Amino acid sequence: MLAERLSLSPCAILSFDRGGPTPLVCVCRFLRLEIYLCHCQCYADDAKLVPSSATDIDPHHIIDTVKHLERHRDWDEFRTVYRTGDGVVVKKIYDPEAALSEALNLAMIRSVTSIPIPELRRVVVDGSTTYLVMECIEGDSLKDRWPHLSLWSRLSVAWTLRGYVAQLRRLRRSVPGTLPGGRCNGPLFTEDGAGPFHSYSDMIAWFNHKLEVSQRMNQAPIHAPRFDSRSPLVFTHQDLCPRNVMLAHDGTLYLIDWEYAGFYPEWFEYTTMLRQTDLPISWRWMVPLIAGWFTNMARCVSNISWALSTGAMM
Known part of the structure; x- marks a missing residue:
């Protein structure tokens, strides 16, 4: 299968634009990934790096807040979504491949459909753990x-x-x-x-x-x-x-x-x-x-x- 390799450096946004009115944007700041994008109608043919605008979310604050919430509640190994305040929720994912997939899915759906979904605001990586920082739906x-x-x-x-x-x-x-x-x-x-x-x-x-x-x-x-x-x-x-x-x-x-x-x-x-x-x-x-x-x-x-x-x- 033909593929295109994109190396994402820290402080970057992955943007996919297929000519529609809204670019497909996936926040990948402070994240190093290699993404293999197949060319068979995968909605990612025109990938490019653009400057990040999500400067208001501190990745260290996200990690510390989630760890604090985990320490101050009854342990539940199945709970992976945390409301951290400031209008965001954080989803903690232990599988980097699954985290990448969900981040790209959110970005694509937001770009090429009108289906209401939470806005992905930042992706934070801490070792093998990934935190997806998303809009909190009230x-x-x-x-x-x-x-x-x-x-x-x-x-x-x-x-x-x-x-x-x-x-x-x-x-x-x-x-x-x-x-x-x-x-x-x-x-x-x-x-x-x-x-x-x-x-x-x-x-x-x-x-x-x-x-x-x-x-x-x-x-x-x-x-x-x-x-x-x-x-x-x-x-x-x-x-x-x-x-x-x-x-x-x-x-x-x-x-x-x-x-x-x-x-x-x-x-x-x-x-x-x-x-x-x-x-x-x-x-x-x-x-x-x-x-x-x-x-x-x-x-x-x-x-x-x-x-x-x-x-x-x-």
């Missing part, structure tokens, strides 16, 4: 608000999210995976992820191998349909659920947590939404409205569930 998680919404309000939320998914699906690429081309993670991959895949056929072969593993272990019907590449590869959030939707005080719906996002078959959004656990049935009823109907593919994914979990190493 509002409530949809997870907390959903039980109290009327049926009409729930339909309105679902219809808005349907529009967001439609925008994402207009972003397409010929090679599956993350924007920077790293390892694929999410509900439809094993705990350790998969790939990176160099072609669509490589990813389909991986899924069909998982199907064969499940069949050998009598965990899937012997004549179960195989995966194929008929569906286009579209940009997919892959973790679209109420906890990742913020309902702002002005009524705007924001999508957050873009770590798993990438270019995957069109049916991915539907099947990953259904694989979320502990969701109210009223939300599950809205999934087809939001992401379309892909019941056949949901059955295909169900056939490989054993191979994605218990048989992940096979």
